[in-house]
Amino acid sequence: MASLTIDNSHKTPGYNIQWLENGHRKTIYIGGKHFDRRTAERLKEVIETLIRYRENGILIPDKNTQVWLETANPAIHEKLAKAGLIKLPEKHTCGELWTEFLKSKTDVKDSTIRIYEATKAKFFEFFSESDKLGSLNLDKFRQWTEYLKENNNAKTSITLYTRQMKTVFNWCRDEKKWVSDNPLAGIGSGTYENHDKDRIITLPEYKAMLKVCPTQEWRVILVLARIGGLRCPSELVPLRWIDFDWERKFFVVRSPKTERYPTGKNRHVPIFPEMVSEIKKLETECNKSSEFVINGFRTPTGERHEKPALTYQFDQISIGAGLGEIERPFDNMRMSRSNELRRNPNIGTKLESMWLGHSQKVADEHYFYLNRADFKRAAEWETEEWLLT
Secondary structure, rough: EEEEEEEEEOOOOEEEEEEEEOEEEEEEEEOOOOHHHHHHHHHHHHHHHHHHHHHOOOOOHHHHHHHHHHOOHHHHHHHHOOOOOOOOOOOEEHHHHHHHHHHHHHOHHHHHHHHHHHHHHHHHHHHOOOHHHHHHHHHHHHHHHHHHHHHHOOOOHHHHHHHHHHHHHHHHHHOOOOOOOOOOOOOOOOOOHHHHHOOOOOHHHHHHHHHOOOHHHHHHHHHHHHHHOOOOOOOOOEHHHHHEEEOOOOEEEOOOOOOOOOOOOEEEEEEOHHEEEEHHHHHHOOOOOOOEEOOOOEEEOOOOOOOHHHHHHHHHHHHHHHOOOOOHHHHHHHHHHHHHHHOOOHHHHHHHHHHHOOOHHHHHHHHOOOOOHHHHHHHHHOOOOOHHH
């Protein structure tokens, strides 16, 4: 058992906490100028708990003791560490955190690394590489998200950066043990939903763009995006001629986005009637000289160019068709197809989700779009009297 006594040898009386360990008396002194008796009594209880746990081979104390230690004055941490009762965490920096985290990501795609790099850049716009991890807390990260808002970062981008930072600090806590808790735990995850740039691309608009496409390959790109509902460029570029089963009227889509899920690596998409002639023309034109269907955005090593090149050419086509520039064109073509399929009474939401490769929940949150027909049906519908009784 430890003892607590008042020490009057200082200008302001303080407190001595003493205990015997291996026949030797140990003492921790805390000054009365900064610590009251209640704190001294609680420290005595904590010391007794730490000694008891250590004698029984238990390294981690009970939750109440952990919480008290985490919130205690750093001076108390130093005294307990000097007495050998706790170990002070190493004071790692934010620069070390990012260096070690990115070094550990050897099994992720380049696109994921680019997202982490973008998050890192936004992180260091506010924090510095020399900041100690122990100095980061919930309030500072709330200030960081406010800073991002004030500097015109989109809500969806802030959501992405926040979620990535949670991943980084979970890794820091679980793998490196550099922090005991994730300082972003109290920040909501937010949402990726942003419907400001949603735009249905109608079938007449799609056909107008087909007419001004510079090549047959570009006509097929539009067909696969607007009628096939493929994600572009991630699902467009890996598509091979051998993926088309003309006899059974479907083609196989490989999806990097969903391949981590048990049923998401490949999916079968119907060869819709509107697709047949355009794809057959390209097949005849290139005589299958390449194993890939789309080659205009592929380097000699088999890697695709950056997405902006694809978007730039699409802009030239949409402008040539008299539609002007369309924001997020490939997302909006996919959204347009999603709505057509799910509203078709012979298809519905289940098949639409299977063919386009997303859950019905994702379709509801990100793809569903109200159209004029919805309001027309509502305007013509009269509530039946029996529904009110």
